[in-house]
Amino acid sequence: xxxxxxxxxxxxxxxxxxxxxxxxxxxxxxxxxxxxxxxxxxxxxxxxxxxxxxxxxxxxxxxxxxxxxxxxxxxxxxxxxxxxxxxxxxxxxxxxxxxxxxxxxxxxxxxxxxxxxxxxxxxxxxxxxxxxxxxxxxxxxxxxxxxxxxxxxxxxxxxxxxxxxxxxxxxxxxxxxxxxxxxxxxxxxxxxxxxxxxxxxxxxxxxxxxxxxxxxxxxxxxxxxxxxxxxxxxxxxxxxxxxxxxxxxxxxxxxxxxxxxxxxxxxx
Amino acid sequence: xxxxxxxxxxxxxxxxxxxxxxxxxxxxxxxxxxxxxxxxxxxxxxxxxxxxxxxxxxxxxxxxxxxxxxxxxxxxxxxxxxxxxxxxxxxxxxxxxxxxxxxxxxxxxxxxxxxxxxxxxxxxxxxxxxxxxxxxxxxxxxxxxxxxxxxxxxxxxxxxxxxxxxxxxxxxxxxxxxxxxxxxxxxxxxxxxxxxxxxxxxxxxxxxxxxxxxxxxxxxxxxxxxxxxxxxxxxxxxxxxxxxxxxxxxxxxxxxxxxxxxxxxxxxxxxxxxxxxxxxxxxxxxxxxxxxxxxxxxxxxxxxxxxxxxxxxxxxxxxxxxxxxxxxxxxxxxxxxxxxxxxxxxxxxxxxxxxxxxxxxxxxxxxxxxxxxxxxxxxxxxxxxxxxxxxxxxxxxxxxxxxxxxxxxxxxxxxxxxxxxxxxxxxxxxxxxxxxxxxxxxxxxxxx
Numbered sequence: 001x002x003x004x005x006x007x008x009x010x011x012x013x014x015x016x017x018x019x020x021x022x023x024x025x026x027x028x029x030x031x032x033x034x035x036x037x038x039x040x041x042x043x044x045x046x047x048x049x050x051x052x053x054x055x056x057x058x059x060x061x062x063x064x065x066x067x068x069x070x071x072x073x074x075x076x077x078x079x080x081x082x083x084x085x086x087x088x089x090x091x092x093x094x095x096x097x098x099x100x101x102x103x104x105x106x107x108x109x110x111x112x113x114x115x116x117x118x119x120x121x122x123x124x125x126x127x128x129x130x131x132x133x134x135x136x137x138x139x140x141x142x143x144x145x146x147x148x149x150x151x152x153x154x155x156x157x158x159x160x161x162x163x164x165x166x167x168x169x170x171x172x173x174x175x176x177x178x179x180x181x182x183x184x185x186x187x188x189x190x191x192x193x194x195x196x197x198x199x200x201x202x203x204x205x206x207x208x209x210x211x212x213x214x215x216x217x218x219x220x221x222x223x224x225x226x227x228x229x230x231x232x233x234x235x236x237x238x239x240x241x242x243x244x245x246x247x248x249x250x251x252x253x254x255x256x257x258x259x260x261x262x263x264x265x266x267x268x
Numbered sequence: 269x270x271x272x273x274x275x276x277x278x279x280x281x282x283x284x285x286x287x288x289x290x291x292x293x294x295x296x297x298x299x300x301x302x303x304x305x306x307x308x309x310x311x312x313x314x315x316x317x318x319x320x321x322x323x324x325x326x327x328x329x330x331x332x333x334x335x336x337x338x339x340x341x342x343x344x345x346x347x348x349x350x351x352x353x354x355x356x357x358x359x360x361x362x363x364x365x366x367x368x369x370x371x372x373x374x375x376x377x378x379x380x381x382x383x384x385x386x387x388x389x390x391x392x393x394x395x396x397x398x399x400x401x402x403x404x405x406x407x408x409x410x411x412x413x414x415x416x417x418x419x420x421x422x423x424x425x426x427x428x429x430x431x432x433x434x435x436x437x438x439x440x441x442x443x444x445x446x447x448x449x450x451x452x453x454x455x456x457x458x459x460x461x462x463x464x465x466x467x468x469x470x471x472x473x474x475x476x477x478x479x480x481x482x483x484x485x486x487x488x489x490x491x492x493x494x495x496x497x498x499x500x501x502x503x504x505x506x507x508x509x510x511x512x513x514x515x516x517x518x519x520x521x522x523x524x525x526x527x528x529x530x531x532x533x534x535x536x537x538x539x540x541x542x543x544x545x546x547x548x549x550x551x552x553x554x555x556x557x558x559x560x561x562x563x564x565x566x567x568x569x570x571x572x573x574x575x576x577x578x579x580x581x582x583x584x585x586x587x588x589x590x591x592x593x594x595x596x597x598x599x600x601x602x603x604x605x606x607x608x609x610x611x612x613x614x615x616x617x618x619x620x621x622x623x624x625x626x627x628x629x630x631x632x633x634x635x636x637x638x639x640x641x642x643x644x645x646x647x648x649x650x651x652x653x654x655x656x657x658x659x660x661x662x663x664x665x666x667x668x669x670x671x672x673x674x675x676x677x678x679x680x681x682x683x684x685x686x687x688x689x690x691x692x693x694x695x696x697x698x699x700x701x702x703x704x705x706x707x708x709x710x711x712x713x714x715x716x
Contacts, residue, residue, distance in 0.1 A: 072605060074529050101608030111599035113618060124607045127617075174603070181607060 020045040020215045021066060021103075021185060026080035028061060028070065035061050039080070039241045041234055043185070048207060048216045050230035050247065052223060054262065057236040059219045063187050066217060067103040068096050084185070101128050104178035108190040110170035112162035112177070117154050120162045120173055121145060124181035140180055148176035149206050168199025175206060179214075186210065188218040192225065204229050223263055227251050235259045335695075339688025345477035345490060346437040347429040348402055348466060352382040352411070354421045365419050375408035375415075379430065387462055398459055402466070404431045406491040429473065434489040434682035436463055440472060443681055454681070480689065484655045485671065489682030492675070494690050496657045500570055500650070500665030501639060501697075507574020507661055508581055508638050513631055515578075516585030517620075520627075523586075524593040525615050544583035551580045552644030560648060568649040568664040576648055577638040584637060588630020592623040625712035632705040636698050642669040668694045 021043040028036040036058050043049050043066075051059040061070065068089060070076045082089050089099055101124070112120050121141045124130075131137045141158070145151040150172045154165070162173055171191055178186055188207070192200040207216060207229045220226050226233050227247060234244040235256070243256045254260045293299070356363065359373040383399050384390065390399050407430040414428070415421055435454045438444045444453055446460050455463075466472050483493025527533045555576030559565045565572045596619050604614040645651065650666050651674065658665035666674070668690065675687040 067606070069602070069606065072601075097608050097610045099608075100606060105602075105606035107599060107602055107606070109599055111597075111603040113600065113603060114622065123604075123609075123617075127607070127609050127613055177603075177607065 018045040019043065020085065021217075022081075022083045022086075023062070023065070024081040024083070026062070026065060026078070026082060028058075028065060029077045030073075031075045035239050036065070037240045041241055041244060043215060043217055044232060045215050046211060046213070047232055048211050048218060048230040049232045049234065050226035051217065051219045051234050051236060052221075052226050052262070053236035053242075055221075058239040059234075059236045060189055062236065062241075063189055063217060063219050066185070066187055067100050067105055069100075069105065071096060101181050102183055103185045103187060104181060104183035106171070106174050106178055106186065106188045106191045109194050110167055110174055112165070112170050112173050114161065114163050116159045117145075117162045117165070117173060118158040121176050121180045124177060128181060130181070144176040144180040145173075147179050147210065148172045149202065149209075150176055166199070168195050168202060171195060171199070171203060172206065175203070175210075179210070183214065185215045185217065188216065190219050190221060193221060200225070223251070235262060237262070335688045335691050339685055339690075339692050341441050342480060342685040342689035343477055344441075344474045345479070346432040346440040347473050347475050348432045348436070349427050349429050349471040349473070350379070350382045350386055350403070351425060351427050352378055353385075353425045354378070354415065354423060355381075356423050359415060359422050360419075365422075367416060370415055370419065370422075371412065373412070373415075375411040376405070378411065379403055379407055387465075395458065398456070399462060401433045401459065402436050402462065404433050404488060404490045406486070406488060407431050429475075431479075431490055432472075434680060435459075437490055438681050439463060440474065441685075480686070484657050485653060485666070485674070486655060487653075489678075489680050489686055492683075492686060494668065494671060494693055496654060497666050497668045497671035497690070498693070500573075500654075500658050501667040503570035503658060503661040503665065504573040504577060504645075504650075504667055505635055505639060507571050508577040509631070509635060511575065511578035512581040512585050512634065516582050516631075516634075517589050517627060519582075520586050520589030520593055521615055521620070524590050525619065526611065540583050540586055544587060547643070548580055548641055549643040549647065551576055552647030554579065555644060556647045566662055566664070568652045568654070568666075569662050570650075570658065570665050570667075571661040572648045573645050573650050573665075573667065574661065576644045577641060580641065580644060581634040581638050584634035585627075585631050588633070589623070589627045592626025592630065593619060595626060596622045625708055629705045629709050632701050632708070636701040636705075639667075639697060639701070640669055640694065642667075642673055645670055646673075668697070 019042040023039050023041045026036055026039040027034065039058075039062060041062075051063060053059050064070045065078065065082055066089075070078065078090065084099070084102065087094070113123065115123075118141055121144050122137055125137060125140050131140060142151060142155075145154065150169060153169060154173075162170065165173060171194070175186075175191075191207075192203050195203065204225060207218065210216060211231075218226075218229065230247045232244065233247045233250040235242045235250065235254075235258070237258050243250065243254060243259045245255075250259065251263060254263060355378065358378060359375075360366070360370055362369065380396075380400055383402065384396065387399060390396055410430065411428070432440070435444065436459075439446075439455055439460065440463075444455060446457075450456055463472070479491065480493045482495050483491060484496030486492040523533060523536065527536075555572060559572045559575055560567060565575075600618050600622065601614055604618050605611070609617065645667060651670050652664060652666060653674065654664050654666050656663070672687055672690045672694065675683045675690060
């Protein structure tokens with residue numbers, strides 16, 4: 001991991017790695033109120049990008065632009081461009097259902113379906129027709145739970161309701177559920193804010209493991225968490241992207257005065 | 269930034285002001301007085317609540333008592349035992365046991381003959397007519413059935429129990445007193461004398477009144493039953509349910525999950541809430557105009573009643589279904605949408621199943637309302653006197669509450685107890701339905 005980081009550090013300023021997703025000049029309005037101003041951000045493939053900033057700064061709003069979850073809210077209008085593999089995801093020809101299958105999401109509060117553990121994980125593959133047989137489905141469910149580090153804890157009670165799991169287990173189940181669809185990007189909206197420190201540590205560990213296969217964007221209120229799990233960090237303030245760079249650089253040597261103020265705890 | 273700074277200053281200022289105040293003496297007289305006042309207020313509030321519940325309970329008990337005390341006697345019926353001679357000359361003059369001939373015979377004559385034989389002292393025409401009232405005019409059908417079932421009775425003389433006329437039934441149940449003035453009661457002294465003679469000969473008996481549950485309406489109280497109205501109610505409710513449930517749920521889903529929140533949907537919402545409060549007679553008039561005058565559907569038919577009640581039930585179901593759908597946490601929708609489920613999949617796989625218990629509860633309550641509805645049905649002709657049990661939703665029929673209304677309007681004393689008994693049956697159905705609603709809610713209650 002250390003090698004990767006240094007490697008990225010030396011390359012980043014010039015080539016920025018492989019950009020998986022990118023936002024260009026993105027503006028978002030809730031009715032008349034503007035929530036995002038001219039955001040330009042690249043999400044690098046197989047890296048964890050952390051979005052930090054004070055409450056109401058637009059980081060969650062931005063995250064939801066990346067899989068068009070804002071479409072479900074009335075009165076939201078967007079201009080600018082968001083691309084996935086250089087294709088505009090707001091293009092009319094893009095099928096939003098398919099898009100959300102490619103860009104999975106984990107929410108702030110664990111939100112398993114009130115169904116069995118198995119059915120929770122199997123739901124995505126089922127609706128997208130990713131499997132042809134029950135065996136295949138079993139296989140996907142098992143590997144997804146394994147990837148989410150949950151298999152050991154739940155393998156004897158796959159048929160019991162998911163709502164009976166603890167908060168941390170539920171959140172890892174939600175991650176397993178997202179992983180089961182084989183997304184390319186996973187968006188996480190403060191995935192640990194409802195969890196205790198032990199569960200948080202498990203989820204952070206999991207994020208680090210998932211990085212080898214997935215591109216991850218995580219919104220977090222905890223700067224320690226951003227420092228621990230991410231390779232790149234973007235700091236948002238009042239709807240503007242203030243600064244983005246290597247996590248080490250942001251935390252040790254921020255260029256912007258506001259970033260410095262935030263990470264040293266002077267406001268926020 | 270400046271805003272934040274000024275805010276901080278403000279806060280500091282208020283903290284200073286708070287610090288300047290004297291410390292509160294929690295044991296002072298003022299404080300203990302205010303505590304006493306608070307306790308008194310709480311006690312008062314509790315008393316108000318208890319009083320309200322007691323009043324409601326008392327009203328309920330009174331209602332129940334008045335209905336049951338008036339209606340319980342409708343479940344039994346007086347029968348008279350007389351010796352009937354199954355005269356072959358009357359029943360089967362040709363002697364070949366042809367059911368068609370036996371069916372056409374004059375059983376009424378046999379009964380009258382038997383009554384005359386029992387009371388040979390009755391000779392004049394008008395007296396005979398009074399005597400015949402002891403046995404119901406429906407008894408001849410019973411006799412006919414009996415002979416058709418066992419033709420071997422022909423030629424024999426048997427003691428048979430026959431259903432009595434309603435006035436004698438009332439006398440037997442104590443609703444007509446022999447002590448009152450002869451001119452002001454339905455039975456004169458002779459009739460009461462004959463009845464007592466029968467009673468002394470152990471020829472009067474009260475039996476469970478199955479006819480009440482199996483017959484349709486009748487002009488004769490002792491022959492009138494609620495089965496016709498119950499079947500009419502059943503067909504009406506089926507039509508109502510088949511129409512209002514799918515339309516109501518679809519409307520609720522659309523309004524809650526898909527409709528844009530704009531002025532138009534707001535107007536629709538206000539109108540739906542308004543419709544729920546429109547007097548039901550208005551729906552009756554609408555049904556009369558639309559279904560009978562424009563669409564020419566059959567008058568008095570459950571299908572029209574069902575269509576009319578569906579209009580009335582729709583707002584109830586839509587409002588209940590919307591509330592149930594709204595109660596499904598948004599996180600479930602987000603989870604499904606985030607996985608790439610389409611909006612329709614999200615609704616059909618997650619929202620609807622989770623909202624279903626609430627929707628069903630609302631639907632059952634709406635159905636219970638429809639079951640008890642009278643006014644709109646009067647408008648579309650379901651207030652008719654119908655003897656036959658309806659065989660389909662297209663046949664003329666009446667419904668339970670209208671049957672109650674019809675009986676309550678009838679002059680015969682015996683219909684008073686029928687009315688109360690029918691109310692009991694209707695209430696039993698309502699309790700059953702509401703109980704089912706509670707059960708459903710309990711069974712499918714979910715914790716998130």
